[in-house]
Amino acid sequence: TISKAADDLELDTYVIGGFVRDLLLDRGNHKDIDVVAVGSGILLAKKVSKLLLHTPKVQVFKNYGTAMLRDGDLEIEFVGARKESYSYDSRNPVVEDGTLEDDQNRRDFTINTLALSLNGKDFGNILDPFNGLKDLNSQIIRTPLDPDITYSDDPLRMLRAIRFATQLNFTIEPKSLKAITRNKDRIQIISRERITDELNKILLTEKPSVGFALLHKTGLLPLILPQLTALEGIEEVEGQRHKDNFWHTLEVVDNIAPHTDDLWLRWAALLHDIGKAPTKKFHKKIGWTFHGHEFMGAKMVYQLFKNLRLPLNEKMKYVQKLVLMSSRPIVIADEKVTDSAVRRLVFDAGDDIEDLMTLCEADITTKNPNRFKKYHNN
Ligand code: CTP
Numbered sequence: 001t002i003s004k005a006a007d008d009l010e011l012d013t014y015v016i017g018g019f020v021r022d023l024l025l026d027r028g029n030h031k032d033i034d035v036v037a038v039g040s041g042i043l044l045a046k047k048v049s050k051l052l053l054h055t056p057k058v059q060v061f062k063n064y065g066t067a068m069l070r071d072g073d074l075e076i077e078f079v080g081a082r083k084e085s086y087s088y089d090s091r092n093p094v095v096e097d098g099t100l101e102d103d104q105n106r107r108d109f110t111i112n113t114l115a116l117s118l119n120g121k122d123f124g125n126i127l128d129p130f131n132g133l134k135d136l137n138s139q140i141i142r143t144p145l146d147p148d149i150t151y152s153d154d155p156l157r158m159l160r161a162i163r164f165a166t167q168l169n170f171t172i173e174p175k176s177l178k179a180i181t182r183n184k185d186r187i188q189i190i191s192r193e194r195i196t197d198e199l200n201k202i203l204l205t206e207k208p209s210v211g212f213a214l215l216h217k218t219g220l221l222p223l224i225l226p227q228l229t230a231l232e233g234i235e236e237v238e239g240q241r242h243k244d245n246f247w248h249t250l251e252v253v254d255n256i257a258p259h260t261d262d263l264w265l266r267w268a269a270l271l272h273d274i275g276k277a278p279t280k281k282f283h284k285k286i287g288w289t290f291h292g293h294e295f296m297g298a299k300m301v302y303q304l305f306k307n308l309r310l311p312l313n314e315k316m317k318y319v320q321k322l323v324l325m326s327s328r329p330i331v332i333a334d335e336k337v338t339d340s341a342v343r344r345l346v347f348d349a350g351d352d353i354e355d356l357m358t359l360c361e362a363d364i365t366t367k368n369p370n371r372f373k374k375y376h377n378n
Contacts, residue, residue, distance in 0.1 A: 002035060002076075003118045005047040012038040014100065014115035014127065021111050024136055025168070033076045036103050036115065041078035042067045048078075065095065082106065086153040091189060093153070101129055108150060108157045109164065110135045110142045139170040147179035155186035158220060159198040166202050166211035180218045187223055192309045195224055199308070203266045206257055209250035212270075216246075227300060228270070230277035235288075242280070242288040245273045264315050268322035274300050275323075297323040 006013035017034040021027075037044045045058045045067035052071070059068040066079045083098030084106040093106075104113040110132040117125040126133065130144040141161050143150035151158050158180045165172050172180070187195070202211035212228070215221040222229040232246035249270060256269040275297030276290045283289060298320040305316045 001051050002044075002048050003120065003123060005044055005051055006037065006118055007120050009039070009044060009047055011040075011044055012100065013044060013118045015118060016103070016115045017107070017112050020114040020116045020126070021132075021136065023116075024114070024133075027168075031073055031075060033074060035076060035078045035118070036081050036100065037078065038081045038100055041065065041080040045069050045076075045078040048076075084153075088152075089189065091154045091156065100127065104129060105144055107144060108154070108160055110140075110144050111164075111170075113144055139168065141165055141170050141172045141176060143176055143179075147176040148183065151179050151183040152186055155183060155188075156190050156194055156198070158183065158187060158218070159190075159195060162211050162214045162218070162220075163198045163201050165214060166205045166208065169207075169210070172214070177214075177218065180220070184219045184223060187220060192307065196308045196310060199224070200263060203253070203270065204261065204263060207254055208257060208266065208270075209254045212250050212253070225304075227274050227277070227304060231273060235280075235282075237282045237288075238284075240282070240287045245276050249273055264318050265322065267310075268319045271297065271301055271304070271319060271323055273297070274304070294324045 002013065014036050015033060016036050019030045019033045022030040035041070035044070042058075042060055042065065045060075049055050049058045049069060056069055056071050059070075061067065064079075065082070066077055069076045069078070081098050081100050081103040082095050083102040084093035084095055086093045098106075100115060104115060104127075107113045110130040112132070113128070113130050114132045114136075115127040117123060117127065135142050141164055143157075161172050161176060161180060164170060202208055202215075205211065212221065215224065216229070216232075228246060228249065231249060232244060234241050234244050249272070252272060253266065253269045256266060260266070273290075273293065275293035275295070278300075279290045279293040279296050281289050281291070301316065301320045301323055302312070304310075305312055305319070310316065
């Protein structure tokens, strides 16, 4: 239908972005489809709706020059090809009409610039001026423009790069990784909600540690989750060392991933030792202790959720309880957790939580913290 509408209006029209990328990667069905028309995207959306029997409603966003059409669980966004220029203090660009190539050029990564033609004359052709297909094959995250420009224009893209690298198991090209490190402070102009969105997506991957290690390597992590960075490192006093709780945490998050897709359980794994930095002490007789870290951790979860704009409801309580029992999961079995709502949530999470945390506790030894760290430097 879009193809017919485009030909009727004589508009060069393409599907672009995530839908094409995921189609070529054979990655399930992408529910959001981005359509670019060289001309008016709004006119095209209206025409498509007219051609459909049930004439679905077209939502027009005049200010953005875009239109959205919902059909079942598909969300199709129509936009006119555009050229963008950014000012330093905003991620909202100044927009003007442009060619398809201008539109591809304004996008974040070459793998997201692939344009699949919908017109009868060349239906199914892929227009790929930035070698996105090559990068898709060699599993590389690369920006179409100089990465310093792409990341400075829209700093959210730094997190998107890391998120795509984690989700797709791709490598961020070294030039891009350096640019992220250079531009990291620009993350400050991004809203907490968007940052948290990307963190959630990283947490829900098969190997979240890839993303957190990249956040750490680029210096973004201390700007986003300083409480996690604070867990890094090993101190030695009188020949006694403790484990590196940062790398330990990443290992726990990976360990828990195959057991559950529950976002909140994954947050709990990420935060399970969060109270250890502020409670760390060395005692002459007993060595290193983190006494009371579970309670400290539960308090920190509240603050952290608030900062990250995560919901301060049962989900937070659930994560708090899991943090509280992370070192002694047995409390659930002993029925010491009296809050029945939380207990229900814990059991609803599906797996045997009381075993889960013990099962997933990683065994980075005091002496050999580099085992896991090394994996991330390869
Ligand atoms: N895009 C961009 N810069 C951003 C966000 C999006 O250039 N900060 C472009 C990319 O070309 C992207 C397209 O807009 O492919 C659609 O964005 P979005 O729907 O957010 O992401 P997808 O690529 O579709 O991937 P996902 O749905 O996994 O987030």
